[in-house]
Amino acid sequence: MGEVIVVTSGKGGVGKTTSTANLGTGLAKLNKKVVLIDTDIGLRNLDVVMGLENRIVYNLVDVIEGNCKLKQALIRDKRYETLFLLPAAQTKDKTSVTPDQMKKLTQQLAEEFDYVLLDCPAGIEQGFKNAIAGADRALVVTTPEVSAVRDADRIIGLLEANEIKKTQLIVNRLRAEMIKRGDMMSADDVLDILAVELIGQVPDDEHIVVATNNGEPLVGDNSLAGQAYMNICRRITGEQVPFLDLEAKKGLFGWLKKK
Amino acid sequence: MKLSDLFKKKTSSDIAKDRLKLVLVSDRASCSPELMAKIRSDIIEVLSKYAEIDMDGIDINITHIDADENGGKTAPALYANIPIKNMNHNVK
Incomplete structure (x- = not known):
């Protein structure tokens, strides 16, 4: 039985979809069988971040309504054999699906896949309730x-109230320079305030923009963000991985310059 | 921390943290202004049976108990400062 993980945040634009795409791809790199579900019905985006927008035939609502078989709606990734996407419908709204239906669907998928990753819409309304309905674990992006x-x-309060057993935090878009001069909260500062476990700190990295432009998640490459996402994937699988030094980017040259 | 930091004013990340801590206390107490107004009027109603209250001086708010007073956890607390003009001694 696989694990169902929801990627959520409350606020929009903090990197839920980018994180879902990178974590899914990273887990597939680790030879896991992974399915990504875009639950943002009406505002789907995971397909473009994954670069799979031209391959969509059926979507989540088609599966729920029985217009197609589940297998027919799953799109295989361009690069990884064991990675699939179930896209959201673009022309329906969030009420086309109920939490009970989502729970059934994720359970069904968890029988076949190691990880079922749900990209949650922003907000705390119906779309959020659908996305968390069948989740074993939540990754909160901030x-x-x-x-x-x-x-x-x-x-985090709502996840607790809905009895999600495990909630972990990803602090995204950290800028080491700003933290150093006291103009940005560090991941530790955020942890001080939110009483949850940290599973990742991802630097604000221009490579993310390039990767999204190309529709190819950068997880596992040499960029700092790519390394940070790969580390999160390994932590998801239960491995102990130390946190990255976000200033490492500068390398020897930067180090010399600083002196 | 460098010695010079002691004389520096608060950084913007310190300000962000302080603001967050405060706003989360009221968020976590999940207390809407309407509910707060109701609590306030009920408290006044009860107390008015026993004392004459200085309405202008009333201060009722959700604040928080500091972590160090509460075994490491900040907890929401109802803070009420209600000045009394006269006790009403004729209560049955």
Whole structure:
């Protein structure tokens, strides 16, 4: 039986979809069987971040309504044999699916896949309730900003109330330079405020923009963000991995320059 | 921390942390302004039976108990400061 993991945040634009795409791809790199579900019905985006937008025939709502078989709606990734995407419908709304239906679907998928990753929409309404319905674990994505951390706190409370057993935090878009001069909260500062376990700190990295432009998640490459996401994947599988030094980017040259 | 940091003013990340801590206390107490107003009027109603209250001086709010007073956890607390003009000694 696989694990069902929801990637959520409350606030929009903090990197849920990017994180889902990278974590899914990274887990597939680790030879896991992975299916990604875009639950943002009406505003689907995981397909473009994965670069699979041209291959969509059926979607989540088609599966729920029985217009197609589950297998027919799963799109195989371009690069990884064991990675699949179940895209959201673009022309329906969030009420086309109920939490009970999502629970059934994720259970069915967990029988065949090692990991079922759900990309949750922003907000705390129906779409959020659908996405968390069948989840064993939640990854809450936040950025080191007052608004995002506040929403993350609200989401953590709601996840607790819905009896999600395990909630872990990803702090995204960290900028080492700003943290150093006291103009940005560090991951530790955010942890001080939110009482959850940290599973990843991802630097604000231009490579992410390039990867999204190309529709190819960068997880596992040499960029700092790519390494950070790969580390999160390994932590998801239960491995103990130390946290990255986000300043390492500068290398010897930067180190010399600093002296 | 460098010695010079002691004389520096608060950084913007310190300010962000302080603001977050405060806003989360009221968020976590999940207390809407409407509910707060109801609590306030009920408290006044009960107390008015026993004392004459200085309405202008009333201060009722959800704040928090500091972590160090509460075994390492910040907890929401109802704070009420209600000045009394006269005790009403004729209560049955």
